[in-house]
Amino acid sequence: MDTLTHTTNSDNHSAENVENFNLKPIPPEGIFSFSCHPGVSCFNRCCHEIDVILTPVDILRMKTELKMRSDEFLTKFTDFQNLKETGVPMVKLRMRENSNGACIFLAGKQGCSIYHNRPLVCRSYPLGVASLDPRQADTLTEGQSTEARFMIQEDMCKGHLEPKTWTLKEWMKDQGTLDLEKENKPWLEIVAKLKAMKIGEKQQREISLFIMASYDLDTFWQFVFESTFLERFEVDKNTVESMRSDQESLLKFGMQWLQYALFKEGTIRPKVNK
Numbered sequence: 420m421d422t423l424t425h426t427t428n429s430d431n432h433s434a435e436n437v438e439n440f441n442l443k444p445i446p447p448e449g450i451f452s453f454s455c456h457p458g459v460s461c462f463n464r465c466c467h468e469i470d471v472i473l474t475p476v477d478i479l480r481m482k483t484e485l486k487m488r489s490d491e492f493l494t495k496f497t498d499f500q501n502l503k504e505t506g507v508p509m510v511k512l513r514m515r516e517n518s519n520g521a522c523i524f525l526a527g528k529q530g531c532s533i534y535h536n537r538p539l540v541c542r543s544y545p546l547g548v549a550s551l552d553p554r555q556a557d558t559l560t561e562g563q564s565t566e567a568r569f570m571i572q573e574d575m576c577k578g579h580l581e582p583k584t585w586t587l588k589e590w591m592k593d594q595g596t597l598d599l600e601k602e603n604k605p606w607l608e609i610v611a612k613l614k615a616m617k618i619g620e621k622q623q624r625e626i627s628l629f630i631m632a633s634y635d636l637d638t639f640w641q642f643v644f645e646s647t648f649l650e651r652f653e654v655d656k657n658t659v660e661s662m663r664s665d666q667e668s669l670l671k672f673g674m675q676w677l678q679y680a681l682f683k684e685g686t687i688r689p690k691v692n693k
């Protein structure tokens with residue numbers, strides 16, 4: 420299973436400070452109580468010493484808000500880390516070395532300085548999602564989903580003691596995660612396939628292509644429009660025009676192209692020389 424979660428990085432805690440946390444499965448119809456607001460005693464505590472893995476859509480939204488190029492954003496605010504036990508590169512938000520390991524976007528008592536474009540895992544917290552390898556989807560019985568939701572219960576988070584109750588759907592709607600999850604799905608499928616292939620450090624070409632099309636969209640734009648790419652691949656005119664000016668379209672195309680470049684699957688094909 421692949422998981423994208425916002426969890427306390429216990430490696431950064433001293434032994435006596437290590438938090439207890441457990442994961443509780445939440446069924447689709449499950450109800451839970453939770454509320455997070457400036458009045459909770461732990462306000463912003465979860466924005467310190469944590470692993471916040473960014474999705475391609477997160478990076479696109481954040482760098483657009485900050486009016487930065489993607490490569491500049493990656494250098495300034497993130498670090499790379501391979502997905503556990505694989506060579507698949509993930510992008511992690513950088514935490515400060517001082518200020519108790521606060522997230523680089525935490526602006527003191529005012530909270531998250533990028534709140535309207537905060538990453539998916541920050542929106543979802545305290546819920547996490549685990550996705551099955553899409554190749555295992557055939558083994559599911561009718562009505563079963565390729566995703567499982569769970570509640571992350573950490574002692575430090577007092578939001579669990581608040582009386583407000585939610586269904587899973589209400590919470591996801593309130594936090595704006597429904598559309599984000601949908602937009603990230605093609606990328607998660609690629610991650611799951613790379614993981615199943617056990618991609619290793621020797622496959623530098625594949626890793627570089629994955630990084631460029633997933634995380635570094637401004638460089639990918641140059642790759643598409645300032646090289647012989649469009650002479651080599653069949654891409655219809657509308658798609659070319661749309662991705663020239665719209666990076667959401669460019670990202671969608673990038674995921675389709677990765678299916679070809681990494682697995683020789685999908686709809687993108689090289690031009691046939693006549």
Ligand code: SF4
Nearest residue numbers: 466522524525531541
């Ligand atoms: S991006 Fe915002 S919400 Fe997420 S950890 Fe950083 S400060 Fe907190």
Ligand code: SF4
Nearest residue numbers: 455461463465576578
């Ligand atoms: S209630 Fe939980 S999510 Fe909200 S600030 Fe406190 S620790 Fe973070």
